Amino acid sequence: MVKLKINGKKISTKKGSTILEAALDNGINIPRLCHDKRLAPYGGCRLCIVEIEGRRKPEASCATFATDGLNIWTDTPKVRKIRQTVLELMLVHHPLDCPVCDKAGECNIQDLAYEYGNPRTRFIAEKNHALPDTKGPLVELNSSRCILCGKCVRICAEHQGKGALGLIGRGFPTVVQPAFGEALECDYCGQCIDVCPTGALMSKTHKFEARSWSLEEKDTVCPFCGCGCTLTLGSMEGKILRSRGKEDSGKGERRQWSKPGEPMQQGKVWY
Amino acid sequence: METAVRTHAMLCGGTGCMASGTKKVKASLEEEFRKKGIDDEAKVVLSGCNGFCAKGPVMAVYPDETFYQDIRPEDVPGLVEEHFLKGRPYEKLAFKEHDKKISIPSIHDIPFFKHQVLVVLKNKGIIDPERIEDYITMDGYKALSRALTLMKPEEIVKVVTDSGLRGRGGAGFPTGKKWELGLKIKSDEKYVICNGDEGDPGAFMDRSVMESDPHAVIEGMILCGVATESHKGYIYVRAEYPLAVKRLQIAIDQCYKSGLLGSNILGTGFAFDLEIYQGAGAFVCGEATALMRSIEGKRGMPRPKLWRSAVRGLWDRPTILNNVETLANIPQIILNGAGWYRSLGTEESAGTKVFALTGDINNVGLVEVPMDTTLRRIIFDIGGGITKKKRKFKAVQLGGPSGGCIPGEFLDIPVTYEAIKQSGAIVGSGGMVVMDDSTCMVNTAKFFLDFTADESCGKCVPCRIGTKVMYDLLGDICKGRGKAGDIEILEDLSEDIIDASLCGLGQSAPNPVLSTLKYFRREYEMHIHDKWCPTGVCSDLSTFYIDEKLCKGCGACLRACPTDAVTGEKKKPHKIDQEQCLHCRTCWDTCKFDSIKILPATARNAGHAEIRHLAEMVTAGSAGFRGKESVISSQ
């Protein structure tokens, strides 16, 4: 076990844990957008930055090991300022079309901006007007809302072993795209949609069906095969409108694409 | 037989000289030798880059040690006649100091070469880089055979540590320390990587080393393998360096043939394999972790440093990565000892460093100097000073896009890691761009931010978006859309980008802005508050005005102007029609009498009294933003 201090509180954690894991295991929340416990540390969003006493620079907690004797502060003025700047930068070109974004209400950017955001942006820039990529049958990709956390790309490659999505280009114009910019062709497991912290990757079939806050969610076991995956079904007025997998539940996480009553899609789609 | 050859004409076959016509010169030289019947005693050899690329094609004749520059095929008959037949230097092609008539034929008297101390570049221009025999003649592979037969890995590491050598790729990390860790980590699969990505704009130090002395790099890598008990190496070279790739490949093939690479090196049983990996040439791929991902065939993106590369690097195996120049130093350190290397440079910055000297100076090229050499010596003695007579030194940019601009006050500091860092720049990989006083510092900062924003890999937010926002802000300032508070935003944002970025690219990207803000803040303020680019580089922020009291009516500007904006009779003051002027600055560059003044954009429609007032301020050198209010409103 490793012993360290976070925000003055003595905690211990398993050897090989990152600072973020140590904090979360001990009930200390650190904001983050590109971290997913199933994936290798990425260090892209920089929101999870913390100050470590004795180190010259703040470090990303998701990509730094917790080691003995560290004295970590997760909410200093410096760290808060960096988070504000990072969020401000993320939103410089973000369309902020929350009124018509299916993610609204359960969007990580909204929540973080609410907590850390700078109410006055210092930059005036054109919004990203990229049109949504609706070529695929089930997944809609709104690159204008994408913050390039890379989670979709990584879950698809590292977890599903498919690698159907990739990061194309470099620097500011980088975008997430299916291979060769073609229509997304994959198993339609929907993992990318589930991990996306923004409204960039959304279910096409669920589009404009219901605001997230009017859905009533219930966990259930997928009846499709013997695997017994846990699904979270969202329903409104008695109709099941969407299903999603949750990070913490079940063995596989599968989703249902078809609207109730519609035929299933060739065994790729469940329910 | 080669022994019969009396004279070697070492014609430069480096990338620069090749581009300026080496091939044709070689053909005419050979033909002329044949015509004069001396082709069995004089031989043309293509060497690697000689460092004096701007004067290419260049040639050094040995054993006479005579240097020729700017050789055109049509000069060859004269050259052969004079030098090779009559035995006297051919004045026409000899080096002449700027603005002086006297030619300096001996390579040892030319200031550009005289003040250099060659360690890494010791073989440049005197060996044929495509012949292993040439390298061996110059003590090549002697260090390797000594290390393999007489030294334990620990001993090699100790010599490198004691030599004080620090990484030449940018960060200046002690090489011995890196190797020590590399040796300590035990693994049957360990890699040695040579970083030849060299992405800084204008830098060509590593390319030159790889082109002119590829075996030195290879020997350094094998020595690193011996010292860290690794058996596999990669040389990562950008694909834009085809000549370097070609020569390295030739050298590697020769090594395999001669038993210097492979499973039983020099019969000692030590195995080391080496291969070249051609990178696509992104700047960020020079960053250690991104480079390794690139070799693995993944997207060249840096990864957080949970582990040191020496523990988990390429394919998650222990990896020792060094820069080309770092490795090329190794054979001589082993051969001549740590003490010898330490005797060059200073306590903290030992040895020599190669700089790519470019910009507004006379002798553009590659120079190698001990690290205690001052900037003044490099720029004025070796570099020959500022090209244009009427211009003065303004600043020197060191360290490329991660570095900074240093003003004249610092000319007497040595080029050590510490002193340069203290001044606000970094030694970096050795790019040195000299700027005269016609350079706009805001525009210079914008140029570097454009580069980093473009080269950012896009992984992390502060760098991907932050550099773009900074670039846009600088662009606004140069276009006349600057606002009060912009400087503070730039400074504040820089701080967060430096603190929050994932890799060295983002962590250093704001440096060009911060250093120019530190030393040339008034220029930013003039751009923002006065809409005035005092150097006339930002065309939206300048008015070109001929001071009628100073103009001699020589007509030079009138002839140079691309749009007929200048009018005037001979010997009478000329005038610029503001409607027609493109603000291209050509007239200002042309005028020998300093009669053209660069005024703020607002002067285009200003009354005569105001223009006179501004012009007089410029002449008196007191123009520009001072304090809260702009000069224009306070006149």
Ligand SMILES: Cc1cc2nc3c(=O)[nH]c(=O)nc-3n(C[C@H](O)[C@H](O)[C@H](O)COP(=O)(O)O)c2cc1C
């Ligand atoms: C954005 C970026 C670009 C870099 N480019 C290069 C390069 O082109 N060549 C190089 O040798 N090192 C480059 N480096 C430094 C390397 O990461 C690494 O520190 C170096 O190659 C180690 O070798 P050294 O210790 O011999 O200097 C770069 C670093 C960063 C952050």
Ligand code: SF4
């Ligand atoms: S992704 Fe979030 S912040 Fe962006 S438009 Fe959708 S709800 Fe709003």
Ligand code: SF4
């Ligand atoms: S689409 Fe979503 S998950 Fe994928 S990179 Fe963009 S924001 Fe992240």
Ligand code: SF4
């Ligand atoms: S700092 Fe820039 S180059 Fe480095 S990882 Fe972040 S985005 Fe990529």
Ligand code: SF4
């Ligand atoms: S700035 Fe250019 S266009 Fe204007 S007067 Fe001078 S030379 Fe002509």
Ligand code: SF4
């Ligand atoms: S070059 Fe100078 S001196 Fe000659 S006419 Fe133009 S402004 Fe006058």
Ligand code: FES
């Ligand atoms: S969660 Fe750590 S950098 Fe994104």
Ligand code: FES
């Ligand atoms: S290429 Fe010839 S001197 Fe550099």
